[in-house]
Amino acid sequence: MQYLQIIVILTTLIIGLPLSSMAANSDNTEMQTTPADQTALPMVAGEIRKVDSGTGKITIKHAEIPNFGMPAMTMLYKAGDPVMLEQFKAGDKIEFAVDKVDGALTIVSLELANR
Numbered sequence: 001m002q003y004l005q006i007i008v009i010l011t012t013l014i015i016g017l018p019l020s021s022m023a024a025n026s027d028n029t030e031m032q033t034t035p036a037d038q039t040a041l042p043m044v045a046g047e048i049r050k051v052d053s054g055t056g057k058i059t060i061k062h063a064e065i066p067n068f069g070m071p072a073m074t075m076l077y078k079a080g081d082p083v084m085l086e087q088f089k090a091g092d093k094i095e096f097a098v099d100k101v102d103g104a105l106t107i108v109s110l111e112l113a114n115r
Contacts, residue, residue: 041097042066045113048092049074056082058107065098068105080108088112 046062061074077098079085088094088110097109 041099041108043095043097043109046094046096048088048090048094050090051085051088053082053085056085058085058088058110060094060096060107062096068098068100075105078104078106079110080106084110 042065044062044065046060048058049061050059052058056079057076058079059074059076063072064070078101080101084107093113095111095113096107098105099108100106101108
């Protein structure tokens with residue numbers, strides 16, 4: 001019985017420590033943006049490679065995404081609003097903003113590039 005109590009206490013400490021250290025992080029280096037301040041997100045240049053309206057996802061070849069320190073690459077993203085995908089097709093030159101929503105990198109703004 002004591003072993004079970006020790007395991008429960010250790011598990012609680014192990015799980016609780018990362019959560020408490022995240023809560024105590026006062027420098028806000030990984031602060032997520034809210035919909036109210038999406039205009040503060042950088043717009044990133046890219047080209048649509050594939051649109052999958054059925055899954056609400058889009059594949060984009062893009063420049064560096066500075067708010068995530070992500071280098072230029074081609075990657076699949078979730079669309080914040082799947083309706084936004086109806087206006088775009090493969091080959092479109094775009095500008096977009098990405099944010100972390102519910103733990104997933106999500107397109108929160110998408111528009112045709114002015115090139």
